[in-house]
Amino acid sequence: MEFGNWEDSYNYLPIWFQALQQSLPGTIVQYVTRSVVVDALEDNSYHILERVFWAFKPCTYRFSYCKPIVQVDGTFLTGKYHATLLTAISQDGNRNIFPLAFAIVEGETKEAMI
DSSP states (O other), X not given: OTTOSHHHHHHTHHHHHHXXXXXXXXXXXXXXXXXXXXXXEEEEEEEEEEEEEEEOHHHHHHGGGBOSOOEEEEEEEOSSSOXXXXXXXXXXXXXXXXXXXXXXXXXXXXXXXX
16 A cells, blocks of 8 residues: 555566665666556556566675575466566575575566576
């Protein structure tokens, strides 16, 4: 309710990503959006998130202390927009699961992994 409807919430994402990078310097965020098309006209005031990748700086720094194995797992998101949350994980020296990076993509496809 704080950010309005689904479309309004997506317009706040670039601000949220910028705040994330400012609060954790070195954090990597890459995202792709597209403009909304209504009746064959492109509306640049609204954008839809196609995919986003982020890796927190503490996670990328600690990866050097993990075993050289990376696993990727996905879970389906439900709601108005269907997507897949991907998580890249490794294992540290104490056999604890360690998160490395995250992505929200349209599905577990080859194009989404690139």
